[in-house]
Amino acid sequence: MAGMTWILRTISWHRRKIAAILTALGMFALVSHLSGATEATTQVVLTSGSVAAGEPITDSDVALAAVPLAAVPANAVTDLSDVVGRNAAAALSARTILQPGLLVSGAPPPAGRSLVPITVRDAQLREMLAPGMRIALVSASGEVPGIVTEDAVVHTMPILVATSLVASGQAALILVDVATSLAPEVSMLGQSGQLTIFLTG
DSSP states (O other): OHHHHHHHHHHHHTHHHHHHHHHHHHHHHHHHHHHHHTOOEEEEEEESSOBOTTOBOOGGGEEEEEEEGGGSOTTOOOOGGGTTTOBBSSOBOTTOBOOGGGBOOSOOOOTTEEEEEEEOOOHHHHHHOOTTOEEEEEEOOSSSOEEEEEEEEEEEOOOOOSOTTSOGGGGGEEEEEEEGGGHHHHHHHHHTTOEEEEEOO
8 A cells, every 4th residue: 555655646746747758759659650641652653563575565564553752753654554555665573663764665566576675785786776777687506507587677775764673784685676476586595695686777
């Protein structure tokens, strides 16, 4: 009983300090809650999954999502209709915020043809290439080089996008327009650096 009396007396003596502490804690919790709840966001287009370079983007590949303003690039795409049906200019990982530089500009390839990424590590050669230029692709694998196609067309040149989600190695990739029947072979050889480019016109 004496112990309880001492506790009550102590609380009575320090009630103002205790009240001040409780008030401060309550205000801190309220401010923390409000600051988290009012973080500014904006709706942008994100990839739902990975998309290979050159592949057309479908409805299931993208979605609108609220992203903190601080994490959104100035030119982020905000309308799904600006993306669906376009081709990816680079390999896109899931949750990538789409920007115009990540999308192929210009008309899509005609029926029977596909866009395929190939690696061109020679900087001087890349400088000579331009969209619309016709090139021949020669396989460097095996003992005897073989012509894969003489009817490839340069479509999209290397892109530089200010985002950590895009691998820097993609700066060596270009997209070429080839017959759809050759696309798997060109993709396999091209991305592994086994294709040699010859300018044909």
